[in-house]
Amino acid sequence: MRVTDTHDNILNGSPSEKIPFWFDPRKRAIIYQIGVFCLVGLLAYYLVNNTLLNLKRQSIATGWGFLHKESAFEIGEHLIPYSAADTYSRALVVGALNTLKVSFVGIVITIFLGTFVGIARLSNNWLVSKLAGIYIEVMQDIPILLQLFFWYSLFYEFFPSPGQALSPIQGVFICNRGLILAVPEAQTAYKFMLAAFIVGCAGVYFLRRWARRRQAESGRIFPVFWVSAGILIGFPLITWLSFGAPFKLSIPELQGFNFKGGMTLSPEFIALLLGLVLYTAAFVAEVVRAGIQSVSKGQREAAMSIGLKTGQVLNLVILPQALRVIMPPLTSQMLNLTKNSSLAVAIGFPDFVSVANTTINQTGQSIEGVALIMAVYLIFSLSTSVFMNWYNKKVKLVER
Amino acid sequence: MENVLQQQQPEKIKPPVTHIGLVGWAKANLFNGWFNSVLTVVTLLLLYKTVPPLIRWAFINAVWKSAGTGCREATGACWSVISANYRFIFFGFYPYDQQWRPLVAMLLLFGLLFYSRNRHHWNKYLGYGWIAGLFVMGFLMKGGFLGLTSVESTKWGGLPLTLLLSVFGLTAAYPLGVLLALGRQSEMRGIKVLCIVYIELIRGVPLISLLFMGSIIFPLFLPEGVTINKILRAQIAIILFTAAYIAEVVRGGLQGVPRGQYEAAESLGLNIYLTMRLIVLPQALKIVIPPTVSILISAFKDTSLVVIIALFDLLKTTQTVLSNPKWLGFSREAYIFIALLYFLGCFSMANYSRKLEKELATDN
Numbered sequence: 001m002r003v004t005d006t007h008d009n010i011l012n013g014s015p016s017e018k019i020p021f022w023f024d025p026r027k028r029a030i031i032y033q034i035g036v037f038c039l040v041g042l043l044a045y046y047l048v049n050n051t052l053l054n055l056k057r058q059s060i061a062t063g064w065g066f067l068h069k070e071s072a073f074e075i076g077e078h079l080i081p082y083s084a085a086d087t088y089s090r091a092l093v094v095g096a097l098n099t100l101k102v103s104f105v106g107i108v109i110t111i112f113l114g115t116f117v118g119i120a121r122l123s124n125n126w127l128v129s130k131l132a133g134i135y136i137e138v139m140q141d142i143p144i145l146l147q148l149f150f151w152y153s154l155f156y157e158f159f160p161s162p163g164q165a166l167s168p169i170q171g172v173f174i175c176n177r178g179l180i181l182a183v184p185e186a187q188t189a190y191k192f193m194l195a196a197f198i199v200g201c202a203g204v205y206f207l208r209r210w211a212r213r214r215q216a217e218s219g220r221i222f223p224v225f226w227v228s229a230g231i232l233i234g235f236p237l238i239t240w241l242s243f244g245a246p247f248k249l250s251i252p253e254l255q256g257f258n259f260k261g262g263m264t265l266s267p268e269f270i271a272l273l274l275g276l277v278l279y280t281a282a283f284v285a286e287v288v289r290a291g292i293q294s295v296s297k298g299q300r301e302a303a304m305s306i307g308l309k310t311g312q313v314l315n316l317v318i319l320p321q322a323l324r325v326i327m328p329p330l331t332s333q334m335l336n337l338t339k340n341s342s343l344a345v346a347i348g349f350p351d352f353v354s355v356a357n358t359t360i361n362q363t364g365q366s367i368e369g370v371a372l373i374m375a376v377y378l379i380f381s382l383s384t385s386v387f388m389n390w391y392n393k394k395v396k397l398v399e400r
Numbered sequence: 401m402e403n404v405l406q407q408q409q410p411e412k413i414k415p416p417v418t419h420i421g422l423v424g425w426a427k428a429n430l431f432n433g434w435f436n437s438v439l440t441v442v443t444l445l446l447l448y449k450t451v452p453p454l455i456r457w458a459f460i461n462a463v464w465k466s467a468g469t470g471c472r473e474a475t476g477a478c479w480s481v482i483s484a485n486y487r488f489i490f491f492g493f494y495p496y497d498q499q500w501r502p503l504v505a506m507l508l509l510f511g512l513l514f515y516s517r518n519r520h521h522w523n524k525y526l527g528y529g530w531i532a533g534l535f536v537m538g539f540l541m542k543g544g545f546l547g548l549t550s551v552e553s554t555k556w557g558g559l560p561l562t563l564l565l566s567v568f569g570l571t572a573a574y575p576l577g578v579l580l581a582l583g584r585q586s587e588m589r590g591i592k593v594l595c596i597v598y599i600e601l602i603r604g605v606p607l608i609s610l611l612f613m614g615s616i617i618f619p620l621f622l623p624e625g626v627t628i629n630k631i632l633r634a635q636i637a638i639i640l641f642t643a644a645y646i647a648e649v650v651r652g653g654l655q656g657v658p659r660g661q662y663e664a665a666e667s668l669g670l671n672i673y674l675t676m677r678l679i680v681l682p683q684a685l686k687i688v689i690p691p692t693v694s695i696l697i698s699a700f701k702d703t704s705l706v707v708i709i710a711l712f713d714l715l716k717t718t719q720t721v722l723s724n725p726k727w728l729g730f731s732r733e734a735y736i737f738i739a740l741l742y743f744l745g746c747f748s749m750a751n752y753s754r755k756l757e758k759e760l761a762t763d764n
Contacts, residue, residue, distance in 0.1 A: 033590035040594065047621045054620045125436045126429035127443050141746035142739045143701040145708075146715060150739070153731035339606040346708050353608060366616040373609045374601075381604035 051367070066363045067092075073358055075350045077266060088359055095355030096376055102269065102351065103338040106276045110337060111330075113277060114284025121289050132285065139282035144340050148275040152347045155267035162258055171251055171262075179265040180252040189243035193236040200235040204228040268349035272341065280337045287333060291326035292318075324395050331388050338380055342373075352376055471730065481730040482737050485721045489738075492557015492712040498549065502560040505537040509563060517752065519759065534571065537564075553631050557712030559741075561631070565703040565713070569638040570646075570696050576639065577646025578685075582676065584647065585654050595647070602644035607705055610637040615709040634706050642699050649691045653684035686760065693753035697746045704742075714738060 021027045055062060067089040074084050079097045082090060120132035139147075155176050159166065165175035171182030184190075211222035240246075252262030295318050303317040344351035353373055360369035417423060430440045461476025464483060471478035482489070491499045512533050515521055541560065544550035556564070583595035602610070614637030615630065622628065628636075657680050665675040707716045718734050721727055727734075 029588045033588050036591055036594065050623050051617075051620045053624070054622075057624065123436075123439075124429070124432065125439050125443075127440055131443065137747065137750075138743060141697075141701075141743045141750065143704040143715075143742055145704045146735060146739055146742065149715070149719070150732070150735040153735065157729050157731055342606040342608045343705070343708075345608065353606070357612070360612075360616065366612075367620070370609060370613050370617055373612065374605045377606055377609065378601065378604045382600075 060364055062365075062367065064368060066359075066365050066368070069363075071359070071362075073362070075355065077269065077350055088363070091355050092352065092359065092372065095350055095352040098349070098355075099338070099341055099344075099351040099353075099376075102272055102276070102341050102344070102349070106273055106280070106337050106341065107334050109273070109277045110280045110284055110334075113281040114333075115288050117281060117285035118288030118292070121285060122292060136282045136285050139279055140286075142279075144275055144279045145343050145346060147279055148271055148343055148347050151274045152267065152271035155271060162254060165254070165259075171249070173252055173259065173262075176267065177258060177264065178267045179270050180259045181263045181265070182249050182251045182261075183263045185248045185250045187243075187246045187248075189240055189246050192243070193239045196235040196239040197232065200231045203231050203235075207231070266349075268344070268347050271347055272344050272349045272351075275343075276337050276340055279340070280333055283333050283336070284330060287326055287329045290329075291322040294325045295321045320395075327391060327395070328388065331384060335381055335384055339377060342377070477733050478730045479733055479737075481721065481727050481733050485727070488558075488721060489714070489717050489734075490558045491560065492717045493555045494557060494560075495549075495551060495555065498543075498551060501540045501543065501548065501551075502556075502558075505540040506560055506563060508533055508537055508540075509567065519756070530571075534568070553629050556631060558717045559714050561712065562700070562703050562714045565631075565635055565638055565706065566696065566700040568635060569642050569699050569703070572635075573639045573642035573646055574692075576643040578650050578681070580643060580647035581650035581654060584651055599644045599647050602641055603648070607637075607641050607702055608708060610641050611705060611709050613637060630709070630711060634709060634711055638699065638703065641702075642695065645695055645698070646692070649688050649695060650684065652691070653686075653688035654680065656687045657683045689760065690753045690757040693749055693756070697749050697753075700745055700749070701742065714741070 022031075068087050070085060071088045071091040072084050073091070075082055075091060075094050077098060078094045079101060080090075080094060082094045117132050117135060120128050121136065123129045123132070155178070159174055159176045162173075162175045162177055165173040165180070167173050173180040207227065208224055211224045215221055250261045250263075252259040252264075254260075299317055299321065300313060303313040308316065341351055342353040345354040345357055348354070356369045356373050360366050363369075414420075415424075418427060431437045457476050459476075461474060463471050463474040463476065463478050463480050466478075466480045471480060487496070487499065491502055494502055512530060516526060516530075539545070540548075541556060541564075542551065542553070580595050580599060583591045584599065586592050586595075611634060614633040618633050618636070619627065661679055661683065662675065665679040670678065703713060704715045706713050707719070710716070712720070715738060718738050722731050722734055
């Protein structure tokens with residue numbers, strides 16, 4: 001009787017006996033948290049205090065003033081104009097843009113290569129499937145840094161000097177100065193073509209929306225794919241023709257000890273890109289394979305039994321479901337590629353980490369430098385995860 | 401009559417030759433449909449173009465044993481860059497006559513790993529064995545007692561350093577990772593936020609930035625007069641990094657334990673500590689064994705990044721050999737050899753992980 005009494009009282013929140021506070025989980029939790037925060041705070045205080053003392057003793061001035069000083073070092077590759085007379089902050093921006101450049105190009109190629117290898121792994125052709133399997137296994141099991149060194153060493157040891165450059169295809173040269181490609185010369189028409197392409201993209205977006213709504217209302221299917229392809233290719237093509245079809249190839253030619261004309265991709269860039277793409281593609285292939293396998297066979301059979309054509313089965317039934325599984329791990333692989341691009345510092349490609357490292361060495365501002373590196377990568381990852389959360393919510397399975 | 405029938409029966413009609421044996425297999429797996437046939441032919445052609453020259457380069461025309469000069473004329477690979485320098489590649493600057501010590505330490509590690517392969521050997525004593533083994537390995541490397549001369553850790557290098565960084569890194573990061581995972585699942589908001597911030601912060605930045613922090617900033621954190629050597633600083637960076645990834649894996653395991661298990665434990669009157677120790681963690685940690693092996697593989701590969709802060713791991717010792725004018729120009733051979741070592745290590749671990757996954761899946 002008495003037991004139930006107390007029990008009721010506790011439930012009602014009015015204890016007849018006073019309960020010591022350490023038996024109350026809520027109060028205990030507060031005490032724990034205060035304890036943990038005190039410990040963390042103490043540790044932080046200890047470290048910061050030591051750091052400040054050390055900085056004072058070594059007479060290192062902290063602060064971001066160094067960003068406005070002249071950098072006095074050259075950067076081999078830059079997307080925006082840069083010279084050694086510019087400030088450190090500009091040098092860091094150049095580095096960040098280089099990171100973005102190699103990551104973006106790498107991600108695009110990786111997705112294509114990874115999807116290709118992933119599908120090859122699922123092929124019912126034994127030879128192709130096994131080769132894809134070997135590729136995946138080998139590339140995943142060799143450290144990316146080692147791969148970078150390997151590709152880079154090909155350039156400075158294996159490929160000849162520009163004089164004896166290898167030319168596998170006409171207009172393409174490989175030598176120890178990098179990969180030199182014939183590219184079309186810049187024309188004003190190209191800018192307008194780009195604009196036409198962007199307009200085309202917008203047009204396709206609205207066309208898709210319209211087609212989808214019309215299909216939902218009337219059931220009639222609009223050939224979106226072919227019309228979109230027509231718009232995307234047609235718009236720039238018409239622009240190009242209306243400018244009188246200007247076209248002139250800039251063909252690289254050997255002059256003295258180096259190539260003139262064309263586009264030169266530096267050995268560092270190629271090695272970094274090659275390493276990142278080949279390494280990450282192996283992981284992406286596994287992701288793609290798992291995604292495709294996750295769609296059950298019944299889905300395909302059901303789609304076919306209601307009379308969809310093969311393309312429609314893939315487009316409307318298989319891909320949307322596979323993509324839902326593929327996207328999250330795919331994004332994390334893309335982030336991995338971006339983070340791994342920081343290894344550029346080891347082969348001398350001027351990415352953000354490499355430029356920051358030079359800055360640290362020249363100015364001695366190690367804390368600010370490392371903080372900058374971390375901040376830049378955090379911005380990349382956090383913005384990606386914000387986007388991913390939005391996307392996941394959008395494609396989330398609507399359960400009834 | 402019956403007899404006659406029975407005698408006739410064993411003479412079964414064999415399936416046509418195109419459906420069995422090698423031909424049948426090839427037809428089913430390589431030449432089903434025109435597309436696959438074309439694919440097979442093209443692939444075979446590509447293999448024919450690439451594989452024989454590679455074999456000629458790597459084996460037939462290769463030089464296996466020579467001092468640098470013999471390699472210069474050879475048309476094949478120069479494997480003597482390995483055979484002439486393997487002691488340095490494996491052990492770095494460790495005193496030459498003492499190199500049996502890291503060798504014994506590595507053998508001890510491999511022995512322990514090999515013994516732990518079998519799941520039936522997993523018990524408390526194996527755990528103690530590992531702790532003792534790790535200490536013995538450390539003492540063997542360090543020396544300074546029982547007549548072993550002391551070897552400064554600045555001279556450690558090569559494969560032992562690579563293994564040391566990854567195995568110690570994982571061992572030390574594991575408890576931290578479990579704590580972080582529990583913190584992230586905790587109902588105490590403050591602790592939860594703290595853990596989330598730590599995990600996401602670390603997972604958002606590349607390992608190299610942490611290694612930079614370890615090598616450049618860490619000395620500033622310590623009071624005057626206290627110094628930690630370079631290897632330990634890299635080790636701490638690796639531990640802090642790995643712990644965040646372990647935390648995420650363990651969180652997956654914690655979420656994999658059915659809700660009913662928590663409730664059952666609570667209804668038995670177990671407090672949160674006992675619930676975790678006796679009910680939840682044993683199940684969760686069992687689920688996460690295969691992904692933990694993947695983390696070990698990553699850690700093993702990632703230790704190669706210490707090259708950038710100039711520690712002499714396997715990759716750096718190889719590069720040191722390659723910078724010797726005598727061996728200049730044989731990077732491909734050396735890197736392929738190192739890649740092979742890494743591949744063997746990672747591949748066997750990955751295989752083991754897959755096997756384990758299968759075994760554990762049937763047990764449940």
